[in-house]
Amino acid sequence: MLGASYTEREILLSVQKLGQDIVVEGRAKGVKRTITPVKEISFDVYKGETLGIVGESGSGKTTLLRALALISKPSAGHIRLENEVIFDGRNGTKKLAGKIQMVFQDPVSSLNPTMKVKNAVAEPLIPLGLSKSEIEERTVDSLRSVGMEDFLEKYPTQMSGGQKQRVSIARAVAPRPKLILLDEPTSALDAAVQAQVLNLLVELQKSYDLTYVFVTHNIAIARYVADRIAVFYDGRIRELGPSEEVLSRPLHPYTASLMEASPLPDPDQKNLLTADIKGEPPSLFDPVAGCSFHPRCKFAQDICRAELPELRTLFFGHLVSCHRAEELSKQQPKNLA
């Protein structure tokens, strides 16, 4: 299904028709409603790559990561990690310890304020059955790899936001995971600190041979870190492909809008003021028939209102879920640069 250059690569994580329902209590007593933030998502993550997931708030990015880490139990689908089934459609494995780690957006709330740095980093090592000295060694080693070895005895309140995020990263790396899920790891940080953390993540990926799924709403960051990009909208992947391909030749109208609306630090390219995007993403309580982007899409036709487009390959390794992708990709040069 994917291009030749990808077939040779080893698949680390395989996700098939993953769905996540959430039951929400209504305002009236006893009224419950089910919403589906993640809808039948299928994709593979290759060993050693960074898969960037971009999309706006409410598009299901975080829910997907939580489902992948089995923090919340998915409602449907299959997940395999290195050919081992970790979720079979009903039950998740209990032997996941340490293989998938997660780094969250807010470094303040993801560290226990009453725990010293060394204990926070050592905690995920406990279920691995290591000896005390091994745990100590790994803790120090992980903190050294993020440049925080002098903070062993410190508490989170004694650190800046950037330092806390480094500790969170050290904690994620410590159990030597196969996969790290990063949920907007730099969006709470200032520009200079963000650049430091991004450099660190790229470095760690090389030295520990890590695979990342990197969620961000920022196209510029996705362009920098990701080898491939998946564009999310309303709980589905709308476009998936190599970063350069997706960003220089977006196939889905939503990807194009997203890029138009992302402000460039260049007063000569005023894309923001000319961005042609209307409306807001649909509410999960009010599902839209057909392609759920159609109310905002300037290319929408009858078929878009009626039928859900499949995610299909249009070019080598470049997938899109749009009825009119073939036609539109020929019609107009969507290159926005």
Add this chain to the structure above:
Amino acid sequence: MVDGVLGESLLVVENTSVFYRSPTGLIKALDDVSISVAPREFIALVGESGCGKSTLGLSILRLLPPNSEIRGNIYFRGVDLGRITNRELINLRGTGIGMIFQEPLSSLDPMERIRDQFAQTIQIYNKKSGMDKSKANNEEILKWLRQVRIPDPERSLDRYPFQLSGGMAQRVMIAMALSQNPSILIADEPTSALDVTTQAQIIQLMKDLASNTTIIFITHDLGVAAQVAEKVLVMYAGCIVEEGTAKQIFSNPLHPYTQALLGCYPRSSKATGKLKTINGTVPNLASEFKGCKFADRCPYKKEPCVADNTPIVEVEMGHRVRCILY
């Protein structure tokens, strides 16, 4: 009230410093800031968190918290805001200088319908400007909601803030602020909590509707500043380190801090190499300073940097920088 002659300053901030009293000592959040704002200018105030952007915005409206102390003079249409009565200040807020904040949902009253909140805003404005004191009618509110392009404005009237999305709530805030017809609108990170597609819509809206209003747009996002502003002020550790037109700041940044900050912005893929960063951290504002606050992180640091206070110099027309290199 009549606007000043074009080119004349509408707002002048003169040698203004703001201190916050804290358990660890006096924090100098704003350090001798001077700016002048001409009518109908669109100014962006950029910098990282803690650099004093919001403090500057709040000090103009005298909305600083009780543990603060302000020194220096701020003039609005020639009137010293430090010398007017509370009553006059209240009259000025909203109608003379309006402000919108980052979190629209915490700026709106959660217990009141949009109709009632909006009617109050209009009523207060009418009272201030000596017009009809009767309650605002739906038509007037609807006119504003339509102007900020709220879909289905009739239904929105009866909604509570929690029933609106972030983008819709920010539209209501903008409509309320503009209904007071302010000469200056201070917008403190108005789009930072919004998605990019919503941000684009809100900024386009502000540009369209406020063509007669002076806007001071506070943002940490250099991309947004480059896109919207005519004039850009770069702040660092409570000081203005560089000021100029958007073109001057982004195509010819002079201050080492501005250069470094622009360098941190990712523009290509990781294959092209590491991102530039800035060494060290922002200085502690509770300590005493001599010289340039960026000196410790600056690659061009020389002895005179820490010896004396660096004056701001005009390098070319309208492009001023606070650095001994120039």
